[in-house]
Amino acid sequence: FKQVSEAVNKVHGEHSEIIGYIIGGPGPTKQDFLKAEFLYADVVKKILGVVDTSYTGDFGIQETLERGEELIRESEVVKEKNLLQKFFTELQKPHGLVVYGVEKTKHAMEIGALETLLISENSGYKEIEYECGCGEIKKIFAKERPVICKDCGQSARVVSERDAIDALEEMVIDYGTKMIIVSSDTREGQQFLALDGIGGFLRYGVG
Secondary structure (H helix, E strand, O other): OHHHHHHHHHHHHHOOOOOOEEEEEOOOHHHHHHHHOOOOHHHHOOEEEEEEOOOOHHHHHHHHHHHOHHHHHHHHHHHHHHHHHHHHHHHOOOOOOEEEOHHHHHHHHHOOOEEEEEEEOOOOOEEEEEEEOOOOEEEEEEOOOOOEOOOOOOEEEEEEEEEHHHHHHHHHHHHOOEEEEEOOOOHHHHHHHHOOOEEEEEOOOOO
16 A cells, blocks of 8 residues: 555655546455555545456456546536636736637737637537638638628638637647636636637736
């Protein structure tokens, strides 16, 4: 127990990005391991749950991963709910450091004010490249193909289009922005989708 705990504590100290731990093993051994209290308190706080396995060794690890999938999924859902709750809390403030809507969010990113971009996996947005009647090539984020160029009022001919998530994954690198894709499986996710399904947290307020 002490050797395993020392290994886990060491890894935990070297990898702050770890979001959780799953304890697995046959019989009551795993419960005895937790009762031994060799793990750091910070590690214990991140334990997602305990699963029963029939084997030890490599087969036991594989079993732990398979049976722990639901624990991992639940952890991600909780993390996402908390993130969106934080977003809505900021949104209610008079000068909350959040933004939503495709145009405002894109503008905030382009001026370096967007710290974290949030986009719903079901936003429906695409990056559409089109040529307007005046011969100029333009790119926009929209849910439907443009028929008329909004700038010059002439007809628009679509050249190419791709999912907005793919396009934004490239953009965030250029602007030093973190990107998080959220689902619409939760109440908070549905609420965010109703706000256009795109937004984010700001580094500072923008006009």
